[in-house]
Amino acid sequence: MSSPKTNGREPVYLKLANALEGMIANRSLRPGERVPSVRQFSRQQNVSVPTALQAYATLETRGLIEARPKSGFYVRARLSDLIREPRMTFPATPRSIQLGVDDPVASLLADHADKRLVPLGAALPSAELLPGVRLARIVAAIGRRLGAESVGYDVSPGHESLRRELSRRSLDWGCALHADDFIVTVGATEAVSLALRAVCKPGDTVAVESPTYFGLASMLRELQLKALPIPVHSATGMDLDVMERALRKTRVAACVVIANFHNPIGFVMPDENKRRLVELCARRDIPLIEDDTYADLQHEGPRPRSLKAFGDADSIVLCGSYSKKLAPGFRVGYIAAGRWQPRVKALKQASTLSGALLPALAVAEFLKNGGYDRYLRAIRQAYRQQVDKMREAVVESFPPGIGLSRPKGGFLLWCELPSNVDAIQLAQQARAAGISIAPGPMFSPVGEFTNFIRINCGYPWSPQIERAVGVLGHLVARMAGRNNERAKRRNSEPTMS
Numbered sequence: 219m220s221s222p223k224t225n226g227r228e229p230v231y232l233k234l235a236n237a238l239e240g241m242i243a244n245r246s247l248r249p250g251e252r253v254p255s256v257r258q259f260s261r262q263q264n265v266s267v268p269t270a271l272q273a274y275a276t277l278e279t280r281g282l283i284e285a286r287p288k289s290g291f292y293v294r295a296r297l298s299d300l301i302r303e304p305r306m307t308f309p310a311t312p313r314s315i316q317l318g319v320d321d322p323v324a325s326l327l328a329d330h331a332d333k334r335l336v337p338l339g340a341a342l343p344s345a346e347l348l349p350g351v352r353l354a355r356i357v358a359a360i361g362r363r364l365g366a367e368s369v370g371y372d373v374s375p376g377h378e379s380l381r382r383e384l385s386r387r388s389l390d391w392g393c394a395l396h397a398d399d400f401i402v403t404v405g406a407t408e409a410v411s412l413a414l415r416a417v418c419k420p421g422d423t424v425a426v427e428s429p430t431y432f433g434l435a436s437m438l439r440e441l442q443l444k445a446l447p448i449p450v451h452s453a454t455g456m457d458l459d460v461m462e463r464a465l466r467k468t469r470v471a472a473c474v475v476i477a478n479f480h481n482p483i484g485f486v487m488p489d490e491n492k493r494r495l496v497e498l499c500a501r502r503d504i505p506l507i508e509d510d511t512y513a514d515l516q517h518e519g520p521r522p523r524s525l526k527a528f529g530d531a532d533s534i535v536l537c538g539s540y541s542k543k544l545a546p547g548f549r550v551g552y553i554a555a556g557r558w559q560p561r562v563k564a565l566k567q568a569s570t571l572s573g574a575l576l577p578a579l580a581v582a583e584f585l586k587n588g589g590y591d592r593y594l595r596a597i598r599q600a601y602r603q604q605v606d607k608m609r610e611a612v613v614e615s616f617p618p619g620i621g622l623s624r625p626k627g628g629f630l631l632w633c634e635l636p637s638n639v640d641a642i643q644l645a646q647q648a649r650a651a652g653i654s655i656a657p658g659p660m661f662s663p664v665g666e667f668t669n670f671i672r673i674n675c676g677y678p679w680s681p682q683i684e685r686a687v688g689v690l691g692h693l694v695a696r697m698a699g700r701n702n703e704r705a706k707r708r709n710s711e712p713t714m715s
C-alpha cells in the first residue's frame with residue numbers, strides 16, 4: 219500500500235480506506251481474509267489508532283469489511299461472488315438470416331446524449347475518466363506547432379507517427395506489425411466496415427457471435443450481408459463445435475469475432491480456443507475479422523493476445539480503436555488487413571478519402587509521451603471497481619435467480635433476468651423512470667435474449683447510479699411478479715374440454 223500522506227484535501231483516514239478498497243477490488247485482499255488489526259494497521263501506516271479505526275469504520279460502512287467478535291476485521295464475502303453466469307439457449311443448428319431494419323445504435327446514442335437519463339445503456343465511459351483535458355492541451359500544442367498546416371488532411375494510410383506507435387504497441391498484442399501494416403480509420407466502425415467490404419460481396423454470409431455488438435448487425439444489413447449467428451458461452455466465447463458444424467453446412471465469406479472483452483459479455487476467449495478458431499478459419503480459407511476495440515482494458519494481469527497473434531497475420535484482419543480508451547469523438551481507429559491491405563486502402567480512399575490530422579497526431583503524441591500506460595492502469599482499476607460495484611448492487615437489488623457475466627475487462631455487464639421478464643418492455647419502463655439500458659434483443663440479429671439486458675458500468679459509482687439500480691431491481695421484480703400472477707390466472711381458468 220502506498221504511504222498515507224494527505225494531499226491536503228483528502229483526510230488521511232479516507233486515503234487509507236480508499237487504498238484498502240483498491241486492494242480488496244484487485245483481490246490482493248480476498249473475501250474471507252483477515253485484515254491487520256487496528257493496532258497493527260496504525261503501526262504499519264504510521265498513523266494514530268483513532269485514524270486507523272476511522273479508516274476501518276469507513277470500509278465497514280461501504281460494506282467491504284466486517285468485524286467478527288473477538289477475532290478482528292475480515293473482508294466481507296460478496297454476494298456477487300456467489301451468483302451464477304448467464305445461461306443462454308440457442309437453436310441446435312444455426313441458420314443464416316437476412317437482417318431487419320431496426321436501428322438500435324442511433325436510439326441508444328441519442329439516449330446517452332440525453333443528460334436526464336442515467337447512462338446505463340450505450341457502451342461509453344464517463345468523460346471524467348478520459349484524459350479530455352490533457353488531449354485538448356496536446357491538440358492546442360500541435361496546432362501551435364503546425365500553424366496553418368494543422369487543418370490538413372491525414373492522407374491514407376494515416377500519419378506515420380501514429381502508425382509507428384501502433385507498430386510499437388503491437389508487440390504487446392502478441393504481434394510484430396510494421397507501421398506499413400496499418401491504415402488509420404474513422405474508429406473501429408470504419409475499420410470493420412472496410413474489412414467486410416474488402417472480403418465479402420452482397421448476399422454473402424458472415425459468421426458472427428451470438429450475442430454480439432449490435433453495430434455489427436447494422437453494418438451487415440447495410441452491406442446486404444447475411445448473418446450466421448454462432449452461440450457463445452459466457453466464460454469462453456464462441457462455441458467452436460457449433461461453429462465447425464455450421465461451417466460444414468453453410469458457405470461463409472468471413473467471420474467477425476470480439477475475442478477480447480466481448481461486447482456485451484466481457485469474456486476473453488482462452489488462448490487454446492483462439493488458436494482453434496484461427497485454424498478452423500485458415501483450413502477453409504475464411505477471412506477472420508477481429509474487433510479488438512476493448513483490448514487494453516483488462517481488469518488484471520497482462521493484456522490478452524489478439525487473434526492475429528495465433529496464425530498467419532496475412533489472413534487475419536485486425537480492427538481496433540481508441541474510442542473506449544481515450545476519446546470516442548476523435549474517431550481514431552485502425553485496421554491491419556494483411557493481404558487485403560491494398561483493397562482496404564482503395565475502399566478507404568473511395569469512401570472517406572482521408573482522416574482528420576489533429577486527432578490522429580494527438581493520439582500518437584499521447585501514446586508516445588502522454589503517459590498512456592500509467593493512465594491505462596488507472597482506468598483499468600476504475601472499470602474493474604465499477605463493474606464489481608455494479609455486480610454487487612444488481613445482486614442486492616434484483617430478484618433471486620438472475621445470472622450475471624464476470625467480465626475480464628472493459629466496463630459492460632450482461633445480465634440474465636427471470637425468464638418471464640421482457641427486456642424491451644423493461645427498457646421502456648426504465649427510460650420512463652429516467653434510466654437508459656440496452657435490452658438483450660439488440661444483441662441478436664433475430665431478437666433472441668428477450669430476458670437479458672446489458673448494463674454500462676463506464677461511470678464512477680454515484681448515489682444516482684445506486685438509486686437507478688434500485689429502481690431497475692424494483693421494475694424487474696414487479697414485471698416478474700405480475701407475469702407470474704397472469705400465468706397462474708391463465709392456468710387456473712376453467713377450460714372447455
Ligand SMILES: Cc1ncc(COP(=O)(O)O)c(C=O)c1O
Pocket residue numbers: 341404405406407408431433476481509511538539540541546550551
Ligand atoms: C465491439 C465494438 N466495436 C466497435 C465499436 C465502435 O467503435 P468506434 O467508436 O471506434 O467506431 C463499439 C462501440 O461500442 C464496440 O462495442
